[in-house]
Amino acid sequence: xxxxxxxxxxxxxxxxxxxxxxxxxRLSVPFDRIDGTSSDKFNAPxxxxxxxxxxxVLSSLIYLRIRSPxxxxxxxxxxxxxxxxxxxxxxxxxxxxxxHSHHEKPDHRYSLKSLLLRYFQCSIFVTSAAPFGFxxxxxxxxxxMVLGKSCKLVPVMIMxxxxxxxxxxPHKYLVVAxxxxxxxxxxxxxxxxxxxxxxxxxxxxxxLPMGKQLIGISYLLINLAIDGATNSTQDEIFxxxxxxxxxxxxxxxxxxxxxxxxxxxxxxxxxxVLHPGESGAxxxxxxxxxxxxxxxxxxALLQFSLTGSLGQLFIFETLQHFGSLTLVTVTLTRKMFTMxxxxxxxxHKLTLGQWLGTAVxxxxxxxxxxxxxxxxxxxxxxxxxxxxxxxSL
Numbered sequence: 001x002x003x004x005x006x007x008x009x010x011x012x013x014x015x016x017x018x019x020x021x022x023x024x025x026r027l028s029v030p031f032d033r034i035d036g037t038s039s040d041k042f043n044a045p046x047x048x049x050x051x052x053x054x055x056x057v058l059s060s061l062i063y064l065r066i067r068s069p070x071x072x073x074x075x076x077x078x079x080x081x082x083x084x085x086x087x088x089x090x091x092x093x094x095x096x097x098x099x100h101s102h103h104e105k106p107d108h109r110y111s112l113k114s115l116l117l118r119y120f121q122c123s124i125f126v127t128s129a130a131p132f133g134f135x136x137x138x139x140x141x142x143x144x145m146v147l148g149k150s151c152k153l154v155p156v157m158i159m160x161x162x163x164x165x166x167x168x169x170p171h172k173y174l175v176v177a178x179x180x181x182x183x184x185x186x187x188x189x190x191x192x193x194x195x196x197x198x199x200x201x202x203x204x205x206x207x208l209p210m211g212k213q214l215i216g217i218s219y220l221l222i223n224l225a226i227d228g229a230t231n232s233t234q235d236e237i238f239x240x241x242x243x244x245x246x247x248x249x250x251x252x253x254x255x256x257x258x259x260x261x262x263x264x265x266x267x268x269x270x271x272x273v274l275h276p277g278e279s280g281a282x283x284x285x286x287x288x289x290x291x292x293x294x295x296x297x298x299x300a301l302l303q304f305s306l307t308g309s310l311g312q313l314f315i316f317e318t319l320q321h322f323g324s325l326t327l328v329t330v331t332l333t334r335k336m337f338t339m340x341x342x343x344x345x346x347x348h349k350l351t352l353g354q355w356l357g358t359a360v361x362x363x364x365x366x367x368x369x370x371x372x373x374x375x376x377x378x379x380x381x382x383x384x385x386x387x388x389x390x391x392s393l
Contacts, residue, residue, distance in 0.1 A: 006322060012314030013330050016307045021146070023304035028137035031294040040290070041138075042297055045131035046274070047287035050260040051301055053126075055309035056253035060246050063313055067246075079247040080112060118237050119248070122230055123255030127263075128274075129226035132219045135273045139216025143343060143350065143358075148220045149227075158228060171371050178364030182357045189353025219273065245316030 027048065030039035042048075068077045075081045137145055237248060263274075264284040291297055318330060343350060350358075 002321075006318075009314050009318040009322070010330055013311060013318065014334055016311030016314060017334055019303060020307040020311055021142075023300050023307065024134075025137070025142045026300045027297070027304060028134065028142070031290075031297050033293050034295055035293075040294065042287075042290055042294070044264075044283050044287040044290065045134045046127075046260045046263050046283050048134065048301070048304065049127065049130045050257060050264055051305040052308045053253040053256040053260065055305040056312055057250060057257055059309040059313055060250040060253065064244075064246050064250065078250060079115075079243050115237070115241050115243070116251070118233060118241075119251040120255050122233050122237075122248075122252045123259060125226050125230040125233065126252060126256050127259050129223050129230065131273045132223040132226070136216045136219035136223065139212050140220065143354075144216075145220065148224065158225075171367065175364045175367050178367070179361050182359070182361030182364065185353055185357030185360060189351045189357065245319055246313070249312055249316055 027042055030041050032039050064077050133145070133149075140148075234248065237243065264287070265282055267280045267282055269280065291301075315331075
């Protein structure tokens with residue numbers, strides 16, 4: 001049963017996020033008008049995020065309802081009515097707890113308000129990060145984007161140190177150095193222009209000026225930095241509160257949907273990356289008008305939203321039942337296949353130097369996975385020895 005569950009999780013992560021990656025890249029290139037007069041790019045990142053987060057809310061709610069016991073009500077399913085931990089008090093040598101003693105003292109460390117504020121904090125990070133990732137695709141190729149996103153451990157490490165004063169093992173600095181070198185090689189040896197159409201054209205040949213590429217790299221670095229803050233905050237939530245991954249997924253995406261929906265209907269001024277449309281126009285109106293005149297985008301939007309939401313469910317299921325080591329291995333190989341699939345589907349041309357840079361990046365991340373596996377194995381051996389000692393006593 002365990003092997004079957006793992007196989008389903010791996011298949012789900014691979015299939016959903018590979019399809020999601022294809023849809024995301026498709027949304028970054030021009031769509032033909034229904035009258036055939038021109039091709040235009042879809043420039044409504046907040047609307048895209050609203051669609052995906054709404055699908056995530058719905059899919060996580062359905063998942064929680066199906067997996068929860070029948071007697072649980074909605075607040076319990078969503079983690080709003082967690083039982084307070086109780087300290088046992090010893091009276092006359094007898095420990096009494098869980099409602100059997102008049103001297104029990106509830107542990108007030110758990111606060112629903114602080115938990116919801118942490119969820120809201122994550123939603124602000126997610127809402128801010130996604131548009132920068134989408135904007136980066138106008139300046140760098142999708143394989144470069146995937147390779148950069150594979151380096152998330154770098155900003156996660158930095159944000160954990162800056163925000164929560166955590167320390168890391170020495171080998172992680174080697175990983176950071178290898179990842180940074182690989183990314184530098186990939187960007188330095190690149191010759192292809194980003195944002196080309198699926199079928200390509202002569203106008204797509206040649207690379208962008210270095211200044212334009214630096215803009216794309218800057219957007220990607222901002223996206224990674226905010227992602228790092230998001231992941232470190234999620235680690236803090238798991239450390240402080242007894243919540244499931246699906247409950248976290250529900251609340252973060254619910255807040256994201258509320259935030260992006262509000263921003264979509266407000267007549268915002270021109271804001272680079274976040275609101276690149278006309279000043280004073282609503283993003284919702286611009287997005288709906290674009291969909292009306294470019295009907296091909298509907299399929300890509302639905303694929304992007306649906307596969308992204310289902311992929312998150314498989315991610316949290318893998319994390320819950322098999323741990324972070326297995327998840328790291330699955331996501332590492334998934335990103336490798338995503339990049340290769342992008343090269344095949346959209347006919348990207350990678351130079352020998354870029355392939356070498358890719359190998360350096362994945363070698364660095366593989367070092368991280370190997371060390372984690374080694375540490376987990378050592379802990380298991382130590383636990384088995386301790387159990388053996390207790391049995392002998």
